[in-house]
Amino acid sequence: MIGDMTQLGSLMAVVMFIWAIFRQLFPDEFQRDARKYANKVVSYIYPYVEITFHEYQVDIWSERSKAFASIERYLATHSSNKATRLKANVVKDCETVVLSMDEHEEVTDEFNGIKIWWTSSKKIPQQRALFSYRGDEETRYYKLTCRRKHRDIITNVYLKHVLDEGKAIAVKTRQRKLYTNNKSENWSSFRKNTWSHIVFEHPSTFDTIAMDPKKKKEILNDLMTFSKSKDYYKKVGKSWKRGYLLHGPPGTGKSSMIAAMANFLEYDIYDLELTSVKDNTDLRKLLIETSSKSIIVIEDIDCSLDLTGQRKEKKEESKEDKDDPVKKKVEEEEGKKKGSEVTLSGLLNFIDGLWSACGSERLIVFTTNYVEKLDPALIRRGRMDKHIEMSYCCYETFKVLAMNYLDVESHELFESIGRMLGETKMTPADVAENLMPKSDEENAEICLKNLIKALEEAKEEARLKAIEDARIKAEEEEVSKKKEEVKNDEKKQEIDEKLANEQGNDAKENGVN
Numbered sequence: 001m002i003g004d005m006t007q008l009g010s011l012m013a014v015v016m017f018i019w020a021i022f023r024q025l026f027p028d029e030f031q032r033d034a035r036k037y038a039n040k041v042v043s044y045i046y047p048y049v050e051i052t053f054h055e056y057q058v059d060i061w062s063e064r065s066k067a068f069a070s071i072e073r074y075l076a077t078h079s080s081n082k083a084t085r086l087k088a089n090v091v092k093d094c095e096t097v098v099l100s101m102d103e104h105e106e107v108t109d110e111f112n113g114i115k116i117w118w119t120s121s122k123k124i125p126q127q128r129a130l131f132s133y134r135g136d137e138e139t140r141y142y143k144l145t146c147r148r149k150h151r152d153i154i155t156n157v158y159l160k161h162v163l164d165e166g167k168a169i170a171v172k173t174r175q176r177k178l179y180t181n182n183k184s185e186n187w188s189s190f191r192k193n194t195w196s197h198i199v200f201e202h203p204s205t206f207d208t209i210a211m212d213p214k215k216k217k218e219i220l221n222d223l224m225t226f227s228k229s230k231d232y233y234k235k236v237g238k239s240w241k242r243g244y245l246l247h248g249p250p251g252t253g254k255s256s257m258i259a260a261m262a263n264f265l266e267y268d269i270y271d272l273e274l275t276s277v278k279d280n281t282d283l284r285k286l287l288i289e290t291s292s293k294s295i296i297v298i299e300d301i302d303c304s305l306d307l308t309g310q311r312k313e314k315k316e317e318s319k320e321d322k323d324d325p326v327k328k329k330v331e332e333e334e335g336k337k338k339g340s341e342v343t344l345s346g347l348l349n350f351i352d353g354l355w356s357a358c359g360s361e362r363l364i365v366f367t368t369n370y371v372e373k374l375d376p377a378l379i380r381r382g383r384m385d386k387h388i389e390m391s392y393c394c395y396e397t398f399k400v401l402a403m404n405y406l407d408v409e410s411h412e413l414f415e416s417i418g419r420m421l422g423e424t425k426m427t428p429a430d431v432a433e434n435l436m437p438k439s440d441e442e443n444a445e446i447c448l449k450n451l452i453k454a455l456e457e458a459k460e461e462a463r464l465k466a467i468e469d470a471r472i473k474a475e476e477e478e479v480s481k482k483k484e485e486v487k488n489d490e491k492k493q494e495i496d497e498k499l500a501n502e503q504g505n506d507a508k509e510n511g512v513n
């Protein structure tokens with residue numbers, strides 16, 4: 001290629017020289033026609049096709065081209081052995097070095113037996129792009145050169161391969177992010193600032209999640225199948241997403257489970273705070289700006305909005321009610337307090353409306369402590385495909401926690417702990433807290449004894465609470481019994497009075513007769 005290029009370079013120099021003399025001698029119109037024909041001749045002689053990919057697109061935002069970034073990554077993995085001058089970029093908090101080819105380097109690639117040349121260069125813009133934020137900075141570009149006869153396969157197949165590989169490398173090497181939505185009123189129309197993010201580094205994994213091993217395996221299989229089912233979803237005409245509902249008491253591992261899912265699938269997390277979203281339109285905007293390979297989370301969905309009753313038909317308001325200034329004021333105040341006009345139907349559309357198909361490979365996860373409070377439409381299968389109950393600590397759960405926190409697989413105290421867990425409701429969070437050594441002197445046995453003590457206390461507490469509950473219930477029953485008796489007495493008195501009246505009337509009538 002270099003040899004070919006040198007010959008062509010000399011040829012081009014001669015052409016340029018002749019062109020310079022030509023420009024001095026002939027008028028503009030003639031020059032234009034001549035240029036057209038010269039281009040035709042050159043393209044006839046030159047057996048190569050060149051495609052250029054610039055780092056920045058010339059538009060108002062001057063965004064970095066995604067194609068350029070993908071090519072850069074692709075060439076970084078495919079060129080580092082061949083290019084002699086490389087640039088090093090450090091990613092993932094200085095943990096990983098990514099190499100890419102330096103400027104004015106050339107590397108070759110091979111695809112289905114076809115040779116492709118890639119060169120990297122940079123150029124300084126001759127004129128500043130109007131409204132561009134990037135100003136006069138030099139911009140880099142990659143140039144692909146291939147033989148003209150391979151043009152179709154290169155443009156239709158090879159480039160797709162390069163871009164797909166580049167994207168896959170990006171997913172592997174990227175720092176995963178935890179996003180949260182900014183308040184609607186703080187959004188700017190000039191910048192994309194609907195979501196803010198930090199690097200996502202949660203240590204929870206499926207190894208550290210304590211739950212019934214059978215259930216855990218089922219979830220893992222479900223996630224694995226989902227992540228590999230792109231073609232299946234396409235075949236059945238469904239957008240590639242899946243809904244999970246995690247429900248259970250506080251401290252049973254719902255949030256930890258979401259982090260473990262994200263770590264397992266290597267997805268980003270979008271933690272959506274519904275009360276910061278003004279209305280359904282803003283909710284849709286947020287959805288559009290989420291990326292693929294992500295988990296959209298709405299925690300404590302039962303507390304987020306009043307989603308329980310909004311689907312029920314609203315009572316027809318009378319004209320007087322609508323005009324009542326006091327009622328209007330109360331409604332306005334309530335609206336302000338709620339701070340969000342997102343409705344249940346807006347949320348349902350968010351989950352599986354037409355717009356929800358704008359991304360792919362996405363999980364939507366809701367968590368709640370009170371599953372029974374939710375509108376059945378929100379959690380029906382198809383929207384929330386998998387319901388996972390995270391419950392109180394059982395023996396199996398405890399064994400995982402003991403292994404995680406104490407490195408202990410078995411112990412003589414395990415049996416009594418297992419029995420006590422069957423008798424008492426204790427969350428994995430509480431069990432974990434008791435298992436955690438509080439000082440260097442606390443060994444595994446002391447921690448297990450601490451747990452036994454806590455379980456005994458919890459059992460005693462539950463016993464006292466049950467007695468108290470029973471007492472309150474008996475009192476309430478007594479009160480309602482008394483109320484019933486009073487009611488019956490009143491009714492009886494009413495009937496007696498009625499009878500007495502009727503008898504009086506009869507006597508009067510008989511007297512008259």
Ligand SMILES: Nc1ncnc2c1ncn2[C@@H]1O[C@H](COP(=O)(O)OP(=O)(O)OP(=O)(O)O)[C@@H](O)[C@H]1O
Pocket residue numbers: 208209210211248249250251252253254255256257369390428429430432
């Ligand atoms: N099943 C579990 N496996 C491992 N650790 C757990 C589990 N459940 C709770 N924990 C521990 O308890 C802490 C609290 O758990 P987590 O925040 O996941 O509970 P949650 O169900 O989301 O609670 P909430 O309903 O209050 O949000 C976690 O930091 C974790 O260490």
Ligand SMILES: [Mg+2]
Pocket residue numbers: 254255256299367
């Ligand atoms: Mg939580």
